[in-house]
Amino acid sequence: DGGITQSPKYLFRKEGQNVTLSCEQNLNHDAMYWYRQDPGQGLRLIYYSQIVNDFQKGDIAEGYSVSREKKESFPLTVTSAQKNPTAFYLCASNIEWADYGYTFGSGTRLTVV
Amino acid sequence: AQSVTQPDIHITVSEGASLELRCNYSYGATPYLFWYVQSPGQGLQLLLKYFSGDTLVQGIKGFEAEFKRSQSSFNLRKPSVHWSDAAEYFCAVGAGNNRKLIWGLGTSLAVNP
Numbered sequence: 001d002g003g004i005t006q007s008p009k010y011l012f013r014k015e016g017q018n019v020t021l022s023c024e025q026n027l028n029h030d031a032m033y034w035y036r037q038d039p040g041q042g043l044r045l046i047y048y049s050q051i052v053n054d055f056q057k058g059d060i061a062e063g064y065s066v067s068r069e070k071k072e073s074f075p076l077t078v079t080s081a082q083k084n085p086t087a088f089y090l091c092a093s094n095i096e097w098a099d100y101g102y103t104f105g106s107g108t109r110l111t112v113v
Numbered sequence: 114a115q116s117v118t119q120p121d122i123h124i125t126v127s128e129g130a131s132l133e134l135r136c137n138y139s140y141g142a143t144p145y146l147f148w149y150v151q152s153p154g155q156g157l158q159l160l161l162k163y164f165s166g167d168t169l170v171q172g173i174k175g176f177e178a179e180f181k182r183s184q185s186s187f188n189l190r191k192p193s194v195h196w197s198d199a200a201e202y203f204c205a206v207g208a209g210n211n212r213k214l215i216w217g218l219g220t221s222l223a224v225n226p
Binding site: 004006040041042043045048058090092101102104105106107109 | 155159203214219
């Protein structure tokens with residue numbers, strides 16, 4: 001079955017280190033998204049990509065970076081510049097930018113230790 | 114500015130009772146409206162969506178929602194709640210040329226046996 005795979009499910013990072021979260025989809029979706037979820041704050045958009053080799057900043061892009069070299073993959077790097085990286089990170093995709101039927105991955109919980 | 118309000122942070126219902134989760138939005142034109150559900154530690158799943166037409170929409174898992182333009186609301190309902198419905202429910206609005214979803218902060222549903 002098609003879907004979105006996020007790995008790892010749990011990730012621990014020391015302060016000052018960069019870490020990369022993986023997001024892979026086999027749905028043949030053009031658009032992909034990264035959200036951050038904190039308790040009581042809903043979902044906040046970090047970055048999104050409409051097509052391969054193109055991406056835009058979302059509402060809270062500072063301290064994060066992404067790449068979109070392949071249609072199937074949209075990795076997120078949490079850099080040391082992100083002051084409060086402990087959160088639940090969700091990756092999503094949809095067929096095209098105009099389609100709101102997002103498919104979500106099961107998330108990665110990042111904890112800074 | 115576009116916004117989504119879910120007035121109830123937490124709701125508890127008894128199994129078999131009816132359920133209504135409230136969602137109010139702020140947007141000048143007819144928005145695209147969505148309800149998503151999230152089980153603990155998981156990604157989000159689309160329950161239903163409204164784009165146009167019949168203002169009462171049916172979704173998965175026995176849920177329905179009604180768009181009321183005069184009240185700027187899109188409330189989610191279910192006639193008889195099951196214990197497996199315990200989860201976090203998010204209302205979202207898609208509007209404007211930027212094609213981004215605006216999320217509510219969520220309503221946590223607990224179901225008593």
